Amino acid sequence: MHENNGRLGFTGLILPVALFTIWYIATLDGGVPAYLLPSPLALALAVIDFTAGSERLGPYSGTLLVHTIASVQRVFTGFGLAAAIGLPLGFLTGRLALAKSSLDPTVHLIRIVPGIGWLPLAMVWFGVGEKTTVFLISLAAFFPIYVNAAQGAASVSPLLIRAGRMLGANNLTIFTTVIIPAAMPSTVAGLRLGLGLSWAYLVLGELTGVTHGLGAVMMDARMLGNVEMILVAMIFIGLFGRISDLILVGSFRKLNLLKRGYEE
Amino acid sequence: MKRTDLSANNISKCFLQPGEDRLLYVLEDMDFEIKEGEFVTILGPSGCGKSTFLNILAGFETANQGQTFCCGEPIKGPSPERAVVFQSPVLFPWMDVKSNIMYGLKQVGKKKGEAQKITAEYISAVGLEGFENYYPCQLSGGMQQRVALARSLILNPKVLLMDEPFAALDAQTRYSMQQLLLRLWESNRQTIVFITHDVEEALLLSDRICIMSKRPGRIIEEISVPFEWPRPISLTGSGDFSQLKSHILSILLD
Numbered sequence: 378m379h380e381n382n383g384r385l386g387f388t389g390l391i392l393p394v395a396l397f398t399i400w401y402i403a404t405l406d407g408g409v410p411a412y413l414l415p416s417p418l419a420l421a422l423a424v425i426d427f428t429a430g431s432e433r434l435g436p437y438s439g440t441l442l443v444h445t446i447a448s449v450q451r452v453f454t455g456f457g458l459a460a461a462i463g464l465p466l467g468f469l470t471g472r473l474a475l476a477k478s479s480l481d482p483t484v485h486l487i488r489i490v491p492g493i494g495w496l497p498l499a500m501v502w503f504g505v506g507e508k509t510t511v512f513l514i515s516l517a518a519f520f521p522i523y524v525n526a527a528q529g530a531a532s533v534s535p536l537l538i539r540a541g542r543m544l545g546a547n548n549l550t551i552f553t554t555v556i557i558p559a560a561m562p563s564t565v566a567g568l569r570l571g572l573g574l575s576w577a578y579l580v581l582g583e584l585t586g587v588t589h590g591l592g593a594v595m596m597d598a599r600m601l602g603n604v605e606m607i608l609v610a611m612i613f614i615g616l617f618g619r620i621s622d623l624i625l626v627g628s629f630r631k632l633n634l635l636k637r638g639y640e641e
Numbered sequence: 642m643k644r645t646d647l648s649a650n651n652i653s654k655c656f657l658q659p660g661e662d663r664l665l666y667v668l669e670d671m672d673f674e675i676k677e678g679e680f681v682t683i684l685g686p687s688g689c690g691k692s693t694f695l696n697i698l699a700g701f702e703t704a705n706q707g708q709t710f711c712c713g714e715p716i717k718g719p720s721p722e723r724a725v726v727f728q729s730p731v732l733f734p735w736m737d738v739k740s741n742i743m744y745g746l747k748q749v750g751k752k753k754g755e756a757q758k759i760t761a762e763y764i765s766a767v768g769l770e771g772f773e774n775y776y777p778c779q780l781s782g783g784m785q786q787r788v789a790l791a792r793s794l795i796l797n798p799k800v801l802l803m804d805e806p807f808a809a810l811d812a813q814t815r816y817s818m819q820q821l822l823l824r825l826w827e828s829n830r831q832t833i834v835f836i837t838h839d840v841e842e843a844l845l846l847s848d849r850i851c852i853m854s855k856r857p858g859r860i861i862e863e864i865s866v867p868f869e870w871p872r873p874i875s876l877t878g879s880g881d882f883s884q885l886k887s888h889i890l891s892i893l894l895d
Contacts (some may be wrong), residue, residue, distance in 0.1 A: 409822055430676045452717075491830060511885070534731075536727060536729070536731045537733065539699075539701050539719065539725070539727075540725075540727070540730075540731045540732075540733075541744075541748075542700075542701075542718070542719040542744035542792075543699060543701075543719040543721065543723065543725045544701075544721060544724070544744055544792065544796065545718070545720075545721040545745055545747055545748035545749045545796065546748050549749075550748060554748075558733070559733075559735075597671070623764070633735050633736075633737075633776070634735050
């Protein structure tokens with residue numbers, strides 16, 4: 378993989394550079410009007426203004442921190458709830474036939490309805506805003522976390538379990554010291570999917586009307602005809618999504634839980 | 642009179658054949674006994690049920706018929722008093738060498754300081770000083786098997802059950818692992834049941850060889866190995882050795 382990075386780096390640059398050039402030329406002399414697509418320079422200024430407030434461009438100057446804190450809190454709560462429920466249920470389903478037969482069919486039945494389909498009901502139940510957003514995030518993130526934790530726990534090598542047994546582990550410690558760590562590579566894949574979905578459903582929830590949050594910025598900016606702020610919010614959501622993914626993977630790697638078997 | 646450490650009386654084990662309604666008998670009326678401190682190899686053609694038998698002694702599987710005892714107590718499930726070394730190392734890939742070897746001590750509730758001291762002793766006993774913080778995937782097959790040996794021996798088991806532990810290693814590594822095992826055995830005098838299909842290995846290592854029949858397996862002949870300890874590699878060239886080897890081979894190939 379790594380030897381190819383140099384060449385990939387070059388060929389990988391062609392498309393973005395081309396797109397950027399087209400974008401630059403198209404917005405150069407008002408070819409494409411600014412209310413549809415801002416120029417690269419205008420966008421860059423908006424990003425700087427949103428972050429530092431130095432340009433005093435309007436209501437969003439220097440408000441990045443406020444909106445980020447609001448959004449990150451929602452993702453954190455929603456994703457945390459999904460993980461807190463999804464991981465234990467997934468591990469149990471993966472190992473115990475009783476848990477699998479009693480839980481799995483219902484979970485998969487609910488999973489058929491796409492997360493977006495829950496929006497109207499969530500608004501009826503929880504009203505507009507905070508609770509609805511957290512509900513949608515945890516609902517959407519739950520399924521990949523649950524399914525991958527179950528899959529990981531179910532496919533732990535029986536030999537590893539035998540090894541733990543003959544070294545004195547009991548029913549409980551076999552779970553905590555062998556099954557859960559061995560299930561980690563698949564479980565972390567599920568957590569990453571869940572975290573990605575959390576950011577997607579954050580935007581959906583915040584579009585319904587909250588005062589603070591990156592999704593709220595997008596919806597407000599649309600009404601104000603402020604396209605560059607829509608794009609700025611999109612950029613930061615992408616950025617934070619990527620950062621949170623790196624933190625997630627990094628912390629599991631630090632615990633050495635992503636080491637693969639020597640047989641592979 | 643030495644204590645009998647393990648015994649199996651009249652063991653039968655069968656599996657349902659996939660896609661058929663017939664039972665496949667892997668073991669039939671198998672009897673076996675091993676005394677304290679004895680090193681016994683079980684030799685048999687592949688598919689004769691020797692691994693299944695070891696799994697029953699380890700408590701991983703139960704016999705359909707017959708009884709197994711460890712020091713007079715019926716065997717119910719796996720236990721650290723009957724430690725196992727598998728054919729592949731089966732280490733925990735997320736733990737380094739030290740934690741893999743210390744795992745059993747933690748499970749039986751040893752205090753941390755003491756556990757670390759004992760672990761250091763065993764790491765040096767199997768010649769892995771300097772590799773304490775390596776992960777299994779960073780070690781060669783032979784070194785992984787040393788870790789597996791150390792983590793089983795550290796619990797001071799009454800019996801060590803070994804299932805073709807060196808079969809996957811190259812000839813040189815296998816020889817050095819055999820020597821290591823014999824050195825450890827000389828100092829601890831563990832009771833060892835050692836499964837192999839390698840006649841020379843059986844002759845070099847054990848006090849007694851039990852030869853199993855083809856499936857359904859049971860012991861058809863027992864041979865006391867007459868050679869004195871230590872047994873140098875040059876022994877394999879001697880007349881007595883090759884005579885005994887061809888005798889065993891003729892039984893196996895029958």
